[in-house]
Amino acid sequence: MLDKRKLSRNKLFVKKFGGTSVGSIERIEVVAEQIAKSAQTGEQQVIVLSAMAGETNRLFALAAQIDPRASARELDMLVSTGEQVTIALMAMALQRRGVRAKSLTGRQVQIHTNSQFGRASIERVDTQYLAALLAEGIVPIVAGFQGIAPNGDVTTLGRGGSDTTAVALAAALQADECQIFTDVPGVFTTDPNIESNARRLEVIGFDVMLEMAKLGAKVLHPDCVEYAQRFKVPLRVLSSFEAGQGTLIQFSDESERTMTSFVQGIAINKALATLTIEGLFTASERYQALLACLARLQIDVEVSTPLKLNEAAPADCVSLMLADAKVDILLQELEALSESLKLGPLIVERQRAKVSLVGKGLQTKNGLLTKMLEVLGNETIHAKLLSTSGSKLSTVIDERDLHKAVRALHHAFELNKV
Missing domain, CATH: 3.30.2130.10 (VC0802-like)
Structure with a gap:
């Protein structure tokens, strides 16, 4: 089925929207309108959502009131519910716009991880169900940040895990691009809140982006970049608040190799x-x-x-x-x-x-x-x-x-x- 998709003219994009992008009902409606317009053009989409901004912290705080040393298993069971709220609300917003959409947890998508609660690693993704939904013209709305352990327990991927979920799905589905929508219009030469002359980079190599992410750049989680690099997934950072081309993260081409000694x-x-x-x-x-x-x-x-x-x-x-x-x-x-x-x-x-x-x-x-x-x-x-x-x-x-x-x-x- 994936080979047939590759031969079709409709491209497949996995799109992840972060907590600020879906931080309120108003924001969910804005993003739903954007997804609906893309669906009308015939574009195939898999949507990955984070919890609403601040929700994961709220859930951790609730747990701390019960037991500051609560077990990692129960914490994962608790905080994974944040994403379930946003995917259900988004599916409702899309259905109201006439878009066939279905919300899915990590278990339903079959995102398999190891058993390291709180910081699990994705081991494989079963694509049969997702591919079947896409073939039917249904937009899957997937809960980021979560998966299932070998024994069936709910696991979470650690902070920034929704980015990794999106890249893993894009790799498994051989998507044309994985797009990470956030509150900034791309990757900049430095934090524009500190240096007003910071420039948005149109293209950046995986190796440089990975180093920037490890060193504190908040726009992408290091695990996400590493996963995309390993499975050769084109990755693009975009803003859900304004139009633009964002920043494409890909393997360095020959022209970039001639600039290997420059600070980027x-x-x-x-x-x-x-x-x-x-x-x-x-x-x-x-x-x-x-x-x-x-x-x-x-x-x-x-x-x-x-x-x-x-x-x-x-x-x-x-x-x-x-x-x-x-x-x-x-x-x-x-x-x-x-x-x-x-x-x-x-x-x-x-x-x-x-x-x-x-x-x-x-x-x-x-x-x-x-x-x-x-x-x-x-x-x-x-x-x-x-x-x-x-x-x-x-x-x-x-x-x-x-x-x-x-x-x-x-x-x-x-x-x-x-």
């Missing part, structure tokens, strides 16, 4: 803290024990290199960068394990932000890191940590200097001319 964007991540542990080697057993502790607490960290500004700086230390909200949890755990881990002095610095230049082949471009540090130095901004790879150059600064740093770097690397 600046990613930012706020509300961070750094934890520096003196006398710790990354190759030591104590370090491995620390990593095991972090994994058990489900705390994501990035290991960075402290900048040694003077001879008095400790020669051997490890600096961990993590969300500020997780610091107290980690410190309590380390205090309990202090004797067994035999950790040295701990230095905690809060209210930090990470600024990252993102592009391709950045480590191979001579003088790029020096220029970055000089730009910050000219603005009297102290770079505290460094983290580098082939596609990023990151530094940690005081959060109060974030806006000044982004504007200075955006201008220095001429990103307004992209």
Whole structure:
């Protein structure tokens, strides 16, 4: 059936609408009108919806009132209901417009995951039912963020999981494009709320987009980009609030490969803290024990290199960068394990932000890191940590200097001319 679809003139698009796009009855009506108009042109569509903005947080808060340590299984059962509200309302809105539509949960669509509650991974998607609905001219309205475990339990994919649902469906159905509708008109060179001269990128490669997503760009979830890259799904970011072509994320073509040393964007991540542990080697057993502790607490960290500004700086230390909200949890755990881990002095610095230049082949471009540090130095901004790879150059600064740093770097690397 999928092969026949590929031979037909009607294209198939999987379209995902986020929480702000369906955050009220008025917004649902606007999106329904948009979907209905596309249906009238003969376009085939599979719609994936998030919960209404704020609903998932509300459900988590309800659970916390009952039991702050509620089981992950029951939390998944609870928070998965948010998407069921929006898909049912959207199906009603489309049916009223004469569009044949049907709301579907992850179980009904047969989105199979592993059993890791709260952060499940999609293992396969059965497409028979979806393909049958599309062949009948019915628009499937699918609940994002959820699937079913091997034993039939409801699972959720973690925050941003609706993006991953959409990409997984697009891959399974061999859709022509997966379109992520959000509250911004595309991917920008940096946050336009900070730098008014930020430019929308018409096209960006998967590798650069993935790095930007990992480094704090909120427009797409990293798992979604990774999944699209793995299964070669063309991905487009669009606004549900205004018309436009958005940003297409795809594999780099030959013309882009000739620009491998250029900075393409600046990613930012706020509300961070750094934890520096003196006398710790990354190759030591104590370090491995620390990593095991972090994994058990489900705390994501990035290991960075402290900048040694003077001879008095400790020669051997490890600096961990993590969300500020997780610091107290980690410190309590380390205090309990202090004797067994035999950790040295701990230095905690809060209210930090990470600024990252993102592009391709950045480590191979001579003088790029020096220029970055000089730009910050000219603005009297102290770079505290460094983290580098082939596609990023990151530094940690005081959060109060974030806006000044982004504007200075955006201008220095001429990103307004992209």
